[in-house]
Amino acid sequence: MVPLPAAPGPALVVPSRRALFFGFLKVGVSGFGGVMPFAHRMLVEQARWLAESEFVDVLSLCQFLPGPNIVNVSIVVGRRFGGPGGAVAAFTGLIFMPFLIIIALGAAYTTFGQLPHVREAFAGVAAAAAGLVIAMAMRMARPLRSTAWQVGIAMVAFVAIALLRWPLLWVLLGLAPVALLLAAREKPP
Amino acid sequence: MSDAGMLAELGRQFTVLSLLSIGGVNSLIPEIHRQIVELRGWMTDAQFSELFAISQAAPGPNFLIVTLIGFFVAGLPGAVITTVAICAPSSALTYAVAHLWDRFREARWRIVIQRALAPLTVGLMFGSGYVLTRASDHSALAYAITAVSAATMLWTRVHPLAALAVAAALGATGVL
Known part of the structure; x- marks a missing residue:
């Protein structure tokens, strides 16, 4: 304690x-x-x-x-x-x-998920929920916009995880050291 | 796969994910989708995105998507196992290091790690948005709902539940 x-x-x-x-x-x-x-x-x-x-x-x-x-x-x-x-x-x-x-x-x-109208309502909710996550990502991205290397790391992470569908463990093991190196080279504020 | 084998597999997957969940559980969505839908085929794209929507519409912490996936795949035992697995390793780590935190409040390495992890988290969150959009949207109107929902959250003060409810009503008319 x-x-x-x-x-x-x-x-x-x-x-x-x-x-x-x-x-x-x-x-x-x-x-x-x-x-x-x-x-x-x-x-x-x-x-x-x-x-x-x-x-x-x-x-x-x-x-x-x-x-x-x-x-x-x-x-x-x-x-x-x-x-x-x-x-x-x-x-x-x-x-x-x-x-x-x-x-x-x-x-x-x-x-009840398979009933006709329920199923269709869920299709709508799922589409909107995806939008909520995109909005969340955009809000989180705002503070990074002015730092080029951070934008680059975010884009590489997105491509690796979402488009290439690489396993998260590999993506993190590959990218985290690079990001740490870039962050460590920054001048302390 | 046997029930016991399935439970063990769920437990193993989410134990690892617990320690990989930088920036919370929402950034794990692409990896969870890859393992549960693509590799194991334990649910369809539509079911995955619908369970995610339920977890967003339900009260409480948003990591409960993991509980819901466990429940859908393996019933109540599955729900308990995935919930414990996603919480226990990270909680044990948190418990172990909590008292060290004050000492490193101003430490430079702490700031470096935070600055390094932030863009990774953002990239993964966009990945979550992308994977969920791919899994749920199969018509032009569905894409429009996703876009309007995102724009509404960014530029208005409409409550997320209201956006979900409008989308449900629109969906129920059968236009999607």
Whole structure:
């Protein structure tokens, strides 16, 4: 366990494992297609377990490491306040309801998915969902536009994974060292 | 493939993917599609893109596409296995290094790694968009829906669920 850093301003709350479970339970069912804004609201504004600056640190770590970002947040926050048991409590709270809901939807899909009108409605939803991902990619690409080598790496990654259909492991093993080299050659800001 | 063999294979695939998922699970879509649809033939293109759409329309974290794929391929045991497999390795790593993070907040190598991984993630995300478009769009109108949906998300404040609902209604009329 890492001791809590001294909190600025009014005292933050130190949650129990039960509170970790229920706090993340609420986050789990809060958002559609991504719950991070709700995690921020719960952790910083409502439950007051983290100061704003602490949340930013936790988030940057969780985006840096592999894995679903929100799962990583539940692990880091759970660990900070409750060790291994806290991490398990926060994680299970996070996925408990969404897991049940997605299983119910999956069961409905396998039962009714082939009915004529349902099938056609799904074709529409799937087309729109692809658009959501493209929009997400374009938003993520904006900060990179001014750096030529980053644009180049992104394009090579796209061609390798989407057009050539190379295995992700090879793409990452091939491109990550090149990207690291290029990033390391940049002048520190 | 036997049930047990299938579960073991799902577990193996997603355990590896957990540690490769830079920038979250959405960047894994091309690889998951390659393994589940192209190599194994466990579902069709249309089913893959429809399951993805369900995961986007459902409340909760978006990595649940992985749970849904496990459920579709191998029922409840499949759902549990894929969920644990996509979360456990990355969570163990996160747990192990969490306390080191503060020390390296200003470290240059941290910034270098972040700057290096960002464009990789972006390339993979465009790959996800491309693979999902290829898997779901089979008519000019479907391509138009994809384009309008992307433009709506980028340049308006329309909620993603509203876009999905309009597309569902349009699809249900049978025009696609």
